Amino acid sequence: MTEKVSLEPDWVSPPGETVAAILNELGVGLTEFASRVRRSAEEVDCLLHGETVIGEELAERLAEVLGSSASFWKKRDQCYRRDLQRLTERASSPDAVAWLSELPLKDMKKLGWIRADGEKARAAVACMQFFGVAGVIDWRRTYAEPIRTPAFRSSAAFASNPGAVAAWLRQGEILASEIDCNQWDPTKFREELYELRAMTREEDPDKFVPELIRRCAACGVAVVVLRAPGGCRASGAARFLVPARPMILLSGRHLTDDHFWFTFYHEAGHLLLHGHTIVFVDTLPGDDGLSGKEEEQANQFASDLLIPQEHQAELLRLTADKIAVMRFARKIGVSRGIVVGQLQYRKVIPLNYLNRLKYRFRWSDD
Numbered sequence: 001m002t003e004k005v006s007l008e009p010d011w012v013s014p015p016g017e018t019v020a021a022i023l024n025e026l027g028v029g030l031t032e033f034a035s036r037v038r039r040s041a042e043e044v045d046c047l048l049h050g051e052t053v054i055g056e057e058l059a060e061r062l063a064e065v066l067g068s069s070a071s072f073w074k075k076r077d078q079c080y081r082r083d084l085q086r087l088t089e090r091a092s093s094p095d096a097v098a099w100l101s102e103l104p105l106k107d108m109k110k111l112g113w114i115r116a117d118g119e120k121a122r123a124a125v126a127c128m129q130f131f132g133v134a135g136v137i138d139w140r141r142t143y144a145e146p147i148r149t150p151a152f153r154s155s156a157a158f159a160s161n162p163g164a165v166a167a168w169l170r171q172g173e174i175l176a177s178e179i180d181c182n183q184w185d186p187t188k189f190r191e192e193l194y195e196l197r198a199m200t201r202e203e204d205p206d207k208f209v210p211e212l213i214r215r216c217a218a219c220g221v222a223v224v225v226l227r228a229p230g231g232c233r234a235s236g237a238a239r240f241l242v243p244a245r246p247m248i249l250l251s252g253r254h255l256t257d258d259h260f261w262f263t264f265y266h267e268a269g270h271l272l273l274h275g276h277t278i279v280f281v282d283t284l285p286g287d288d289g290l291s292g293k294e295e296e297q298a299n300q301f302a303s304d305l306l307i308p309q310e311h312q313a314e315l316l317r318l319t320a321d322k323i324a325v326m327r328f329a330r331k332i333g334v335s336r337g338i339v340v341g342q343l344q345y346r347k348v349i350p351l352n353y354l355n356r357l358k359y360r361f362r363w364s365d366d
Contacts, residue, residue, distance in 0.1 A: 012083045012129055014050025015076045022066045037061040049115055050080060084125070090135045091124035099136045100124055102144075102163035107229035113171050131170055143170070146279070164231030165281060172249035173241060176222035179213065184220030184244045186272055192219050193268055193305055200261050200306075200335040203359045212264075221271065222247045223264075227363055235259065238267035240276035257359035258341025262302050269301030270294065303345075306338050318343060320353045335359060 023033055034044045038061065046052045054062070054077035059070035090096060097120045105123060108114045108130070116126035133139045143166035192215055202208040209225055216223045222241075228234055228251040237249040248267040252260060263282070270280045274294050282295070307315050311332050318324055318339075325343070329336040337358030343349045 012080065012087050012125075014048070014080050015054060015073065016048030016050055018076060019062070019066065020048055026066075033065065036065045050084070051115075053077060053081070087125050087128060087134075088121055091128060092121040093136075095136050096124045096128075097121065099139070100127065102161075103127060104164045104167055104229035104231050108167055111171075111227065111229065113167065131166070139166075161231040164229050165234060168226065168228045168232045168234060168251070169237060169239075169249065169279075169281070172224045172226050172237065172247065175224045175226065176241060176247040176249070179217055179222040179224075181217045181222050181245070182220050184246060189216070189219035189221055189268070190272060192216070193265065197306065197334050200257060200338055201333075203257075205361050216248070220244070220246065221268075223250070224248070225250045225252055227252060234281050236263040236267045237279065237281045238270035239279040240271075243276045246271045246276070252361065252363070255361040255363075256341075256355075257335050257337040257361070260361070261306065261335070261338055262341060262345075265302035265305050266298045269298035273297050273301060303342065306334055307332065307342055315339070315342060316346065316348060318348065320349045322354060322357065325354060325357060 019033075023030070028036075030041065030044055034041055037044070037058070039047070039058075043052065047054075047058075052058070054073050056070065056074070059073040059077075062068075062073045063070045100120060100123055105116075105127070108127070109116060114123075114126040114130050116123040128135065128139070131139055131143065133142060144162045196212065196215065199208050199212060205225075213223045222245070224247065226249060232251070233253070234251055235253045236251065238247070239249075240246050248264065248271070250260065250263055250267070253263075254260075266282060267280070270278075274280070274297075278294075280294070280298075282298075311328075314328065318328060325339050326336050329339045332339075340349075340354045340357050344351050344353070
């Protein structure tokens with residue numbers, strides 16, 4: 001018996017995606033494009049997000065500025081409207097509307113990950129487009145079910161809210177795909193990790209984060225620093241988007257230098273030690289995270305790179321002496337906060353000692 005297969009696509013792509021791709025190839029900015037098509041910046045923004053119907057006049061201007069024909073742009077828009085209607089019908093189902101309660105919808109809107117008004121069906125459509133899925137069943141198979149399995153290294157505290165974790169991971173994937181990376185070179189990346197230790201002494205994230213992204217991209221690793229939505233307590237994640245395209249995703253949780261850098265090196269350890277078949281979503285050691293061999297290996301990898309083996313005996317002889325800690329940090333070339341964090345992690349000093357030596361960060365929109 002022959003199975004009937006639907007040839008309808010499972011995605012909805014607005015004409016604006018084609019516009020953006022062509023503009024990128026041509027090296028034309030949005031301001032110049034708006035001038036050429038005689039539209040305001042707000043109107044161009046609506047076009048890019050599929051909120052503007054392409055009529056005859058706009059189609060002709062797009063053809064003149066971007067190429068192809070007016071009929072192409074009108075047909076492109078008509079196909080989008082048809083697919084959008086199909087997706088909207090799915091999104092109007094009770095299951096799809098109920099699905100929204102599993103997602104951090106308010107934060108997804110606030111952080112600019114989706115655009116949706118108050119109608120639940122439209123919000124469901126926006127979320128399906130965001131995740132690139134055909135419906136709720138597809139989303140559960142692609143995101144929710146894997147997050148609940150041991151393949152995802154996560155804490156019990158946030159594994160119970162897979163929607164928030166999934167949204168954070170998905171936005172990280174989107175941003176990682178926009179980073180221009182060289183070919184994945186694990187040997188070069190391992191060498192670069194040692195050199196990056198000096199960057200931990202920089203106090204300003206606006207200075208060290210772009211440099212961290214640039215230097216890791218040169219080794220083939222896409223690094224994304226992305227604020228997590230409510231319900232996602234992850235500190236970091238590591239995965240291969242494809243077998244040769246690794247990503248490190250950092251939430252900046254706790255906003256101190258020791259947490260930030262330990263998480264970065266921990267996720268780097270996953271990439272180098274554990275291959276491309278597992279997605280790791282992590283909290284920090286002692287933060288109610290699930291333990292396992294891979295987690296212990298990544299913790300040790302991070303500790304050994306931040307405090308090299310030849311200095312660890314001296315580390316363990318330190319006390320809660322502020323001057324001694326600062327001198328040791330300067331000697332081995334890392335931030336004093338990292339030394340404090342390692343002393344706390346190894347229970348040499350209590351968790352409430354010397355925290356003033358840590359650099360504290362803040363999100364620019366706080």
